[in-house]
Amino acid sequence: MTHSRFKLPELERFIQDAMLALGFPKNDSRTIAQLMAQADLQGSDGHGIFRLAPYAKRIKAGAINLRPQIKVLKEKPAMALIDGDNGMGHLVMKFATELAIQKAKTTGLAWVGTQYSNHAGPASLYAKMALEHDMLGLYFAVGNANHLPPWGGLDMLLSTNPIAAAIPALDETPIVLDMATTVAAYGKVKAKAQNGEMMPHGWMVDQKGQPLLDPKQSDQGFLLPIGGYKGYGLSMIVGILAGTLNGAAMGRNVIDFNKDASSVTNTGQAIVIIDPDAFGDIQEFKKQTDRLIQDIKASRKMPGVERIWLPGEQSHLKKLDHLKNGVALSPALIEQLALLAQELSIAPLLAAQEV
């Protein structure tokens, strides 16, 4: 079998139908579908429709609240803590981000945390929402499975705890960083397993510290943090900011949502929105961002390097390609989604073309 490509409206239609069939209200189904399809559109392969079947499993197990009362638990002018009421993470984080943007418009800066949220897709999805408002977005989250031990240790007490940042530019493509604090995100390991590929050196090691290359053996080892002990520390800080501070799961009380489809995860996230106008002038800020981007692009290159990329630039090009030609999904994923369509009695996902 070959990969096939699927157009954005069809991806959204399919996910929305699935969410409706799983019992979500229509508006929420559409919101979830749009955000999940957006993940595929920007090339966050491990975080879009790839997650639909695992989400469906959790939802069918009753582990997600279909009618959450998402509400503000604590609030001051520039901060809030949101109780996600165990709703889908996409809904909780959209609520949190919109509140942070609204607050930042008057306070210059806002920090909104979540508790009792769930997996919300790629980190950059929410940081990028700031861009439409000419603001900066930062996002931190506690990953939904611990695959990282403390540096030198074996007990998996930490997760890939990602960081995202979105920086508006004037004529250039905005800078968008979206990174796990581990060398590889666990979604990438899962994608390798589904595609039957081996992992490169440096992604994972086994219990003796030896390289682990077979993604199907991933539960025999653990991910490596970026920069060794530095990434271990960074993952911990991100986890404290997104989890501990919000009264959300962190450390040993993180639920491994790959193994446990029925427990409430109490996922924590944090979104920070900054209005550059509060610090100076937005036009000047965007001009300076452009200048930085142009300087970086114009840098002399190492031997063999064809092009210097800015964070988010490859994702932006993927988005343009995906909008035009559709999103390519693997045969294994297509098969999984066909089964899901049968199970939920919804119309199967219709390919635009084979690639």
Add this chain to the structure above:
Amino acid sequence: MTHSRFKLPELERFIQDAMLALGFPKNDSRTIAQLMAQADLQGSDGHGIFRLAPYAKRIKAGAINLRPQIKVLKEKPAMALIDGDNGMGHLVMKFATELAIQKAKTTGLAWVGTQYSNHAGPASLYAKMALEHDMLGLYFAVGNANHLPPWGGLDMLLSTNPIAAAIPALDETPIVLDMATTVAAYGKVKAKAQNGEMMPHGWMVDQKGQPLLDPKQSDQGFLLPIGGYKGYGLSMIVGILAGTLNGAAMGRNVIDFNKDASSVTNTGQAIVIIDPDAFGDIQEFKKQTDRLIQDIKASRKMPGVERIWLPGEQSHLKKLDHLKNGVALSPALIEQLALLAQELSIAPLLAAQEV
């Protein structure tokens, strides 16, 4: 020659005398001396008295304002932008951090940026100020010399742009992360050069991407970012938050203060103070931090690992040792400081004991 140890009051006395001789007012001299000695106390070798001679060179060249009018340029309840008026970074960052703490007491969270500041010592110095108030501190800064090209590039457009975080605990030692976004901070390269030692693999590469091991050749190559392209992206984001956002130097307008002792650096920094009480309950937060620390310490260990360290724990033990036995300085540094004492006509630094 051997290393010698110096007691904290003597380090402070010496630095204060030097600052007075260089023309700073008495109060400012004392503040700078206390913060610089604090760096040595916590084991930030590259950021304490090690910097005194280079600072003196800049000050004598007229590149630092001896009588800065440090003031608030922009302000909203939870944010401020500080004009450091080209004062010593220690004075500017102390002002910024105290303002952020005061703001966070009413707003739950505050973000204060600086422009026209200068090198301010180790990143953790300011994040840690939050701990006395039972708050969390985050710190970002633009490094004072570009030693990092974009990923795949050769032009040094980025710096080691550090991140620090301080997290209060109950009975355990607070978690304090202090990391450059490069594998090694440039201060560590300079310390290796001064001590006549080679650098380990992975710190720097030359223009062809080959390992560079001799710290005396450091201007022939560049630092490597943590996690490859991830650290490149992280350094850029930290630089934008601490520099571009504040109207401070970032990218190609960063002054290399190792080569240029007379130009105004327009250094930018940012301090974020978070009051856990705004998100929940401080006692509960500290209890959860303790639990995380205890879980991590109790983790099973990789073969050959004796102890699992928390970020900031080694620094804390160094501080206890240094308070009791004094700070060890290298023969080369002691000689440099003896020359400086002659130049400035101040009493030489008096060793407590040889080690």
